[in-house]
Amino acid sequence: MKPIDLLGGMTAETFLRDYWHKQPLLIRGALKEVGAPADFAVLSELACHEDVESRLIEYRNGQWKLERGPFRPSRFKRLPASDWTILVQNVNHHLPHLAEILWRFDFIPYARLDDLMISYAPPGGTVGPHFDSYDVFLLQVGGRKRWQISTQQDERFIEDAPIKVLQDFRPEQEFILEHGDMLYLPPKCAHHGVALEPGMTYSIGFRAPTAQELATEFLVYLQDRVCMDGRYADPDLRSQPDPARISSEMVQQVGRMLSEIRWDEHTVADFLGHYLTEPKPHVFYDAPEEELDEDAFTEMSLANGIELDLKSQILYCNDMLYCNGSVLECEQADLSAWQHFANARCLEAGQIKDTMLPMLYEGYLAGWWYPLPLAR
Numbered sequence: 001m002k003p004i005d006l007l008g009g010m011t012a013e014t015f016l017r018d019y020w021h022k023q024p025l026l027i028r029g030a031l032k033e034v035g036a037p038a039d040f041a042v043l044s045e046l047a048c049h050e051d052v053e054s055r056l057i058e059y060r061n062g063q064w065k066l067e068r069g070p071f072r073p074s075r076f077k078r079l080p081a082s083d084w085t086i087l088v089q090n091v092n093h094h095l096p097h098l099a100e101i102l103w104r105f106d107f108i109p110y111a112r113l114d115d116l117m118i119s120y121a122p123p124g125g126t127v128g129p130h131f132d133s134y135d136v137f138l139l140q141v142g143g144r145k146r147w148q149i150s151t152q153q154d155e156r157f158i159e160d161a162p163i164k165v166l167q168d169f170r171p172e173q174e175f176i177l178e179h180g181d182m183l184y185l186p187p188k189c190a191h192h193g194v195a196l197e198p199g200m201t202y203s204i205g206f207r208a209p210t211a212q213e214l215a216t217e218f219l220v221y222l223q224d225r226v227c228m229d230g231r232y233a234d235p236d237l238r239s240q241p242d243p244a245r246i247s248s249e250m251v252q253q254v255g256r257m258l259s260e261i262r263w264d265e266h267t268v269a270d271f272l273g274h275y276l277t278e279p280k281p282h283v284f285y286d287a288p289e290e291e292l293d294e295d296a297f298t299e300m301s302l303a304n305g306i307e308l309d310l311k312s313q314i315l316y317c318n319d320m321l322y323c324n325g326s327v328l329e330c331e332q333a334d335l336s337a338w339q340h341f342a343n344a345r346c347l348e349a350g351q352i353k354d355t356m357l358p359m360l361y362e363g364y365l366a367g368w369w370y371p372l373p374l375a376r
Contacts, residue, residue: 019186024183145193148169
């Protein structure tokens with residue numbers, strides 16, 4: 001069991017047993033070396049892009065105000081000196097050194113890892129007391145921020161507010177986080193953060209889809225894969241005095257037809273492979289601007305290796321591989337190399353087999369990965 005610096009020297013096994021989904025954890029000095037911080041200048045520039053999810057939250061005169069990006073640069077010139085917060089989702093898709101921070105949380109399966117969201121706030125900036133329905137790590141970068149947390153059961157929100165703010169927040173613990181400190185919160189742990197000095201919160205969030213979402217997406221998945229024989233027929237149909245009534249015989253026959261729909265563990269695993277790697281609606285992959293031909297791609301890859309694009313995700317279950325919502329049909333002999341690619345998010349030159357190159361070239365053309373040392 002290897003101690004993890006991000007967890008203050010705790011092992012993953014201890015954290016998962018004692019804290020994950022169970023209780024908050026404050027980790028002093030969890031991560032101080034973060035590279036170039038994603039400060040207001042960086043976030044405000046990203047928030048002007050069409051392919052970036054961003055929000056601006058202000059609290060003025062006792063009222064919450066929410067604006068969604070993309071923003072015009074001039075919008076940020078009108079901000080006051082305090083009491084606002086800018087939030088940008090999926091910053092890991094745009095800045096490589098921040099993606100590296102996200103993937104350091106690999107003591108949690110990638111299937112659960114969502115994104116690195118960053119918020120910047122001047123003094124007084126807050127999004128109000130609230131709770132999340134998923135686990136989250138809150139890393140303080142620059143400045144100081146006061147966090148109050150509560151295990152309260154009262155989940156009522158302020159009516160008509162554009163964001164979910166708890167109506168009656170009752171703090172039980174309070175912490176002042178400084179640069180490099182991190183707070184882990186399990187789902188439904190109410191929390192309220194207020195910036196004391198200008199600074200950023202790097203939020204590492206995890207996927208926790210609702211049962212309704214999973215059911216809906218699973219039915220969408222099934223509709224393209226279910227093939228059923230036969231057709232509705234009623235050779236023994238009898239006349240009925242009320243022609244607008246749907247007969248019980250029809251209901252029963254259709255019920256019997258629908259009961260033939262089957263799924264098993266393999267079906268569910270295949271659904272999850274597609275669903276969990278499916279890009280979010282705003283995510284697009286850029287084909288290479290100056291496309292390498294297959295020979296040049298092969299030469300560069302075998303010399304330097306290959307790296308996943310920041311927006312790409314590969315997951316696998318048993319001998320099935322999935323990337324960005326699609327199945328990767330690989331040779332059985334290459335499976336372990338592809339699984340390594342999924343786990344490490346890169347392939348070193350010596351790990352690339354000749355039989356992998358055709359599919360690797362296709363993925364390169366789609367913008368899913370690229371040979372080093374090409375820039376992202």
